[in-house]
Amino acid sequence: MNPGGIGLNRTMPFSLASKTALVTGAGSGIGQAIALTFARAGAFVWAADVNEEAARTTVALIREAGGQADALKLDVTRDADFVAALERVPVVDVLVANAGIGHVGTLLTTSVADFERLLSVNVVGVLRTLKTWMPGMVERKRGSVVVTGSTAGLEGLVDRFAYTASKHAVVGMMRCAALDHATTGVRVNAVCPGRVETPFVKARLREYPDPAAAYREMASTQAQRRMGTPEEVANAALFLASDEASFVTGAALAVDGGWTAGMFPQQ
Numbered sequence: 001m002n003p004g005g006i007g008l009n010r011t012m013p014f015s016l017a018s019k020t021a022l023v024t025g026a027g028s029g030i031g032q033a034i035a036l037t038f039a040r041a042g043a044f045v046w047a048a049d050v051n052e053e054a055a056r057t058t059v060a061l062i063r064e065a066g067g068q069a070d071a072l073k074l075d076v077t078r079d080a081d082f083v084a085a086l087e088r089v090p091v092v093d094v095l096v097a098n099a100g101i102g103h104v105g106t107l108l109t110t111s112v113a114d115f116e117r118l119l120s121v122n123v124v125g126v127l128r129t130l131k132t133w134m135p136g137m138v139e140r141k142r143g144s145v146v147v148t149g150s151t152a153g154l155e156g157l158v159d160r161f162a163y164t165a166s167k168h169a170v171v172g173m174m175r176c177a178a179l180d181h182a183t184t185g186v187r188v189n190a191v192c193p194g195r196v197e198t199p200f201v202k203a204r205l206r207e208y209p210d211p212a213a214a215y216r217e218m219a220s221t222q223a224q225r226r227m228g229t230p231e232e233v234a235n236a237a238l239f240l241a242s243d244e245a246s247f248v249t250g251a252a253l254a255v256d257g258g259w260t261a262g263m264f265p266q267q
């Protein structure tokens, strides 16, 4: 019997042992799954979130599972929070700029105020996150940055004008940061999730008169005809964050059940 496979005896395919990771928006959904997955892979995880209680919950889950983590109150729209965060966490090996919010609307129904609010979290928040910890990585000549994009960063989406603009900006920033620092030992990549069944999405589904039909409708944009799980996105982020992805930089990795692969018959 060789339960670990041919000559292998590892439970995790990718290791972040002895690395310090910081994840924004770690209090919920995809960010929480990334924090847990990275801790399981051996990283010390700083769970950062505007909602400090939610960040603490993530830390408790990690500690219960035997991992190492601490919580950080961080509103990505506040410069002062970043100053305090950098003082507390000066060295980060793996940085995940994940905090983001959604918005529904077309060009005509999206106000300038709403557009600016969305960009201040989804775009300027990512900029602040990278500008806070990437200089140290460049100085130390090592580090891996993962940003959470979206399929909305790869193609246009109906009724998601501001959100799509924000995620295209995130993917653009990721590509430029990767190019500008490609020879420094610092890599920058994106995970681009399709529809993911986070607790928030699950709660919304329960509000429909026919939750199963609502699920089918939301899942129908994906060729696999299902939504992804936060853990599936976290596994892709783990690969990008790990040293096994040492020749991967500037990549926007679609984790979307085939949504952006091309045309497929709609049901």
Ligand SMILES: NC(=O)c1ccc[n+]([C@@H]2O[C@H](COP(=O)([O-])OP(=O)(O)OC[C@H]3O[C@@H](n4cnc5c(N)ncnc54)[C@H](O)[C@@H]3O)[C@@H](O)[C@H]2O)c1
Binding pocket: 024, 025, 026, 027, 028, 029, 030, 031, 048, 049, 050, 051, 054, 074, 075, 076, 077, 098, 099, 100, 101, 102, 121, 125, 148, 149, 150, 151, 192, 193, 194, 195, 196, 197, 198, 199, 200, 201
């Ligand atoms: N869920 C999906 O289907 C999906 C698909 C594609 C991309 N995404 C992206 O994934 C990321 C995470 O989304 P999610 O679905 O897990 O959302 P979520 O709402 O479950 O979690 C987002 C977390 O970010 C935190 N946050 C919000 N504003 C913040 C701020 N100003 N500063 C710091 N933290 C803040 C929230 O408190 C929350 O804990 C987002 O960037 C989102 O755009 C989600």
